[in-house]
Amino acid sequence: MAPTSETLTAERILEATEEVLRRHGPAKATVVDVARALGVSHGSVYRHFRTKAALREAVTKRWLDRTSGELSGIAAGDGAPEARLRDWLAALFAAKRRKAGGDPELFATYTVLTSENGAAVGEHIADLTSQLTRIIRAGVETGDFAAGDPQATARAVFQATGRFHDPSHAREWEEPGAEADFRAVVDLLMRGLRP
Template identity: 55%
Template structure:
């Protein structure tokens, strides 16, 4: 049992994930979260002013966890080609792990993503900016041909959507999915490389 004075936002988010996993996004309530923590629902509302705010925070937490390593890859030294490949592989692996290891929570995540388009939109902007950083490095080193950086980065993100967008999660366990990913990567790389 948690007391109101020691209750943290992180504890609430963990309990919210548990409630969402057990009851699904349509039935999970703030009362369920509070009950898990052994506190009143008003204690939860002290940290999150509404159910929508709590669900948005859960969504942001999932996105942050799935994309934790990507920021490091986008800024580390090394050839842009290798970094971009590793960045895309890491994104795909993180999404696939969440989808295959915890399908109930991933289904909930998909629902919350649809509800929280502003949170997801901001997250996509961050991911595209990370790709843009790698693309810019490649252009500056003349490994990638010159082009509009953000447009190119968004095109790379969109071209690989099959391997990170939740709508395609049912296909990520296909034995050929890694081969298909590498084929798309080769096509992207050939388009990026300076002649």
């Protein structure tokens, strides 16, 4: 909050924007607020981001990237593909659920941001799907999975588990049977992947 007198960088603006979004929510967070938090005029912010939309998009990308970063470790692991796939899906569900349940207001804020920003979300989904493809391809190589087209299969697995990672279903993640439902879907998919 202290108007540090370091040089103004895109990075610092993004941090301030996240803070402003956290405090004011997506509807009331303004560029003027961000500039005020940094102790500069709002004109300076426009030197680093052409529009408010671009600023919000950059914040959204950062947030999505943090999530996919958490999972890439599992995808790159070297355990049995079947276990790796289960772990990856469970980690994805757990991460989303933690974010949604832990700070519902912030999660709602980012839900608004992602819905503003189809492109960034598309890239994020492409990233996650490619992590999944990597796991499935590994399984095909070891003979644990049968999949004619690993990429299409990864897409199908991602879509079939959508209820457990798509933010539009966040309400349902805290319902009693959620965990059991998740396991049932994953079990069915794992059976479908076996040769």
